[in-house]
Amino acid sequence: MRGCVLAIPILSYITYINVFPHAPKIFDPPRFTPFSITRREHVSPTSIILTLRPKDARSVECEDPYREVWGKGTWSVEVKQPELQIARSYTPLPPGVGAGGRSGSGGADLRFLIRREERGEVSRYLHSLQVGAQIELRGPKVEVELPAAVSDVVFLAGGTGIAPALQVVYTLLERRKEGGDTDRLPNIRIVWANRKREDCVGGYGGDHNPPTGNRDGNAAPGYIVRELQGLQEKYPENLQVQYVVDEEGTMLDQKRITSLLNTRQSDAKTVKYSPVTTRIDSKLLFVSGPEGFVNYLAGPKKWEGGREGQGEIGGVLRRMGIRDWKVWKL
Ligand SMILES: Cc1cc2nc3c(=O)[nH]c(=O)nc-3n(C[C@H](O)[C@H](O)[C@H](O)COP(=O)(O)OP(=O)(O)OC[C@H]3O[C@@H](n4cnc5c(N)ncnc54)[C@H](O)[C@@H]3O)c2cc1C
Structure with a gap:
C-alpha cells in the first residue's frame, strides 16, 4: 500500500516532465520570486497597468508557463512591499486580444491593473515604482476553479x-x-x-x-x-x-x-x-x-x-x- 502511495506522485512527476520537458517553475511558494517591471501605463487618473517579467531568464524562454493555472479558473498572486514586509493579492490580466496582445517574452510576462488607494500601503508603493524596478511575487493562488x-x-x-x-x-x-x-x-x-x-x-x-x-x-x-x-x-x-x-x-x-x-x-x-x-x-x-x-x-x-x-x-x-x-x- 505504501509503495502505491509513493508510486502515484512519482508517476505523476514522470508524466509531467514528459509532457512539459523544459517547463521551469516560475513560482516556488512559500518563497517570493523576483520580477522586473518592463512596462508601466497610466490607464485612468487612479489606475496603472504594470507588466512584469520574471528575472530568471530560463522561465522567460518558456512558451506558456502559466498554462496549468489558466486551465483552472481565476487566480491571484501576492505582491510584497519589502520595507513593511506586508503582501497583498493582485489578479493577473490574461494575455489580451485588444490592448495588450501576447507578450513578446514567450508568455512569461504578467500584467496587472492596479488602483491607487488613498493611504493604501501596497497600492501606493506599486504606483511609485518605475520601469526596471524589481517586484517580488508569490503564488499562484487559485481563487475559483x-x-x-x-x-x-x-x-x-x-x-x-x-x-x-x-x-x-x-x-x-x-x-x-x-x-x-x-x-x-x-x-x-x-x-x-x-x-x-x-x-x-x-x-x-x-x-x-x-x-x-x-x-x-x-x-x-x-x-x-x-x-x-x-x-x-x-x-x-x-x-x-x-x-x-x-x-x-x-x-x-x-x-x-x-x-x-x-x-x-x-x-x-x-x-x-x-x-x-x-x-x-x-x-x-x-x-x-x-x-x-x-x-x-x-x-x-x-x-x-x-x-x-x-x-x-x-x-x-x-x-x-x-x-x-x-x-x-x-
Ligand atoms: C484575491 C484578490 C485579488 C485582488 N486583485 C486586485 C487587482 O488586480 N488590482 C487591485 O488594484 N487590487 C486588487 N485587490 C486588492 C488589493 O489586494 C489591495 O487590497 C488593495 O490594493 C489595497 O491595498 P493597500 O495595501 O494599498 O491598502 P491598505 O493599506 O490595505 O488599506 C486598505 C484601505 O484602507 C484605507 N486606509 C489605510 N490606512 C488608513 C488610515 N490610516 N485611515 C483611513 N483609511 C485608511 C486605504 O485608503 C484603503 O482604502 C485584490 C484583492 C484580493 C483579495
Missing part, C-alpha cells in the same frame, strides 16, 4: 474587479477555443460598474449609449474597454458587456440583474437564509470588487476557520432569492 459543465456566467464587476472577469473569459472562451473545444463555449454576461466615466472611457453597451453631446462619445476607448471590445468582436455569440457609471446615474440594480439572469421579476422571491454555494455547476454568478460593492450586492464574506470564506448570500441577491445560480464573491 471553474467547473467543466459551466454553460452560463454572469459577472458583476466593480472597478478592478474586472480583472477576474477577464480571467474567466480567457479560461472559458479563449483556452477552450484554442483547445478545439468549441462545443462547450458558455454564454458570458459582464457588467462593469465604475464610479466615474474616466475609469471606463468609451465603454457603452446594452441599453447604455453615449449621451448626445457627451464629450466622451467620441473619445478613444480606455485600455480595459478596448480589451473587452476585442473579446466581444471575437465572441459575439458568447460575450455581452454592459457598463454602468455612478456619476451618469446608470445602476447595477435588481432590475438589471434580473434581466441578466433571465428570470422574471415575479419569480424573484425572498429566501430566508441560503448558503452561498450550491451544487449547481452550470450557472455561475460572480460578484467581484471592493468590499462595499460585494457587501451591497451579495452580503459580506466571512472569516471561517482562519480564512476568508464566502459567507451567506446577502444584499440585493438575497432579496432576489437567487436559487439556481451558484454565487461566488471575489
